[in-house]
Amino acid sequence: MESIDVLDKNGNLVGLTKSRDEIHRDGDWHRAVNIWIKNNHGDVLVQKRSAMIDLFKNRWDVSLTGHVRAGEKNTDAAQRELKEELGIETDARELQFIDTIKSKLKDGVLRDNQFCDIYLLCGDINFKKVKKQKEEVAQTKSVPLAKLETFIQKNSDNFVPRREEYKKMLRYLQSNFKL
Numbered sequence: 001m002e003s004i005d006v007l008d009k010n011g012n013l014v015g016l017t018k019s020r021d022e023i024h025r026d027g028d029w030h031r032a033v034n035i036w037i038k039n040n041h042g043d044v045l046v047q048k049r050s051a052m053i054d055l056f057k058n059r060w061d062v063s064l065t066g067h068v069r070a071g072e073k074n075t076d077a078a079q080r081e082l083k084e085e086l087g088i089e090t091d092a093r094e095l096q097f098i099d100t101i102k103s104k105l106k107d108g109v110l111r112d113n114q115f116c117d118i119y120l121l122c123g124d125i126n127f128k129k130v131k132k133q134k135e136e137v138a139q140t141k142s143v144p145l146a147k148l149e150t151f152i153q154k155n156s157d158n159f160v161p162r163r164e165e166y167k168k169m170l171r172y173l174q175s176n177f178k179l
Contacts, residue, residue: 003070004030011102011115017070024054027111031068033078034118034162035095036169037088039125042177044148047085047132048139049160055107058138060152061160062169063121074117082121086140087131095119098172101165118165120172145173 006016007029023030037045045063049056066081068074075092082088098118105112127142143151149170152159159166 002067004067005070006030007115020067021054023067024110024112027113029113029115031074031077032114032116033066033068033074033081034062034116034165035064035078035082035121036098036119036173037063037086037121037125037127038145038173038177039127039142040123042145043127043142044145044173045086045125045127045130046141046143046148046151047137048141050134050136050138052135055105055110055112056160058158059160060141060155060158062162062165065116065160075119078117078119085133085136087129088121088125090121090123094123095121099168101168103162103164105161116165118169120169145177148173 001019003017004020004023006014006018008014009029046060048060051057064081064085066077068077075095078095079090079092082090096119098120101116101118103114103116130140132140152166
């Protein structure tokens with residue numbers, strides 16, 4: 001079971017680690033990474049979370065999300081999660097840091113209070129060849145960037161409620177890439 005650093009409400013280490021289950025049960029602040037993946041064809045990969053995962057089962061989400069293990073660098077966590085969940089190997093220099101978002105999410109009795117580093121990975125990525133880790137990812141879908149906002153809005157009740165992140169990333173993608 002992975003060990004995760006507990007943070008205070010300002011994102012500082014408190015000198016304690018807990019398991020993922022304990023972190024979500026107790027609502028402790030912790031670090032996470034979200035990676036948005038855009039290919040050279042102008043499509044963005046979204047994933048439907050597995051029914052086996054503890055939070056937001058069977059809901060659509062960004063390309064990839066994961067926890068930062070105790071003592072791990074955020075970029076190392078992003079690379080590890082990309083390889084584990086989707087079979088994508090990448091160099092940390094290919095990950096474009098966008099922002100850190102502090103979010104408080106709740107799913108039933110579980111609480112996911114996190115400081116989440118948002119990254120963008122762009123490149124010649126064939127979404128049909130990703131290798132989904134069944135314990136984490138039920139399905140992936142390629143959505144044209146020009147239709148991503150509409151896809152999120154139409155399915156908003158079936159998305160993980162990361163509204164602030166979705167708005168920020170949609171603005172970023174729309175302003176930096178041709179639709």
